Amino acid sequence: MPQKPQKNTQTAHYIELGGYQYWPVLVPRGIRLYTYEQIPVFLRENPYITDGYRAYLPSRLCIKSLFILSNETVNIWSHLLGFLLFFCLGVYNMASVLPAFGASREDYVIYSIGLFCFQ
Structure with a gap:
């Protein structure tokens, strides 16, 4: 009997955090972290924060993104x-x-x- 493929709702992405090496971070499907150059102009307040931006998220994914590591985690x-x-x-x-x-x-x-x- 063939096994049913499991639905994976999370994938491991590697992101660079500050001066550290790339860190594996589990990110729910549909959520992507952007670099400073990829985000909309109205979000570009600090050029020294180079990556880890949450952008272009609908409300449902915005709530899910509270539980991932981004550049806003401590503030949130x-x-x-x-x-x-x-x-x-x-x-x-x-x-x-x-x-x-x-x-x-x-x-x-x-x-x-x-x-x-x-x-």
């Missing part, structure tokens, strides 16, 4: 984890701190609006 994850930390602290304040001080409904509304704006 530091903002995402910071958002989650302060969101959890805000919810904790609404659930524990505000009731302890006898906050009114207006206090909750103002705090919620402030929390939403800061996030």
Whole structure:
């Protein structure tokens, strides 16, 4: 009985990261990392970052690209984890701190609006 070919959703690409050698990076199908010369003009802000750009991605692949190594990985994850930390602290304040001080409904509304704006 012939075996059914397995569908490979990830392929190994080798990219150069800074002064290091080429690193193997698993990239989901459809996602490609571009060099500085290959990206659109509006993304060309720093000529010293020469490769690892995510470009031309639809929304679905943009979400998947959060989990690959690119030149934006640290920036994305530091903002995402910071958002989650302060969101959890805000919810904790609404659930524990505000009731302890006898906050009114207006206090909750103002705090919620402030929390939403800061996030």
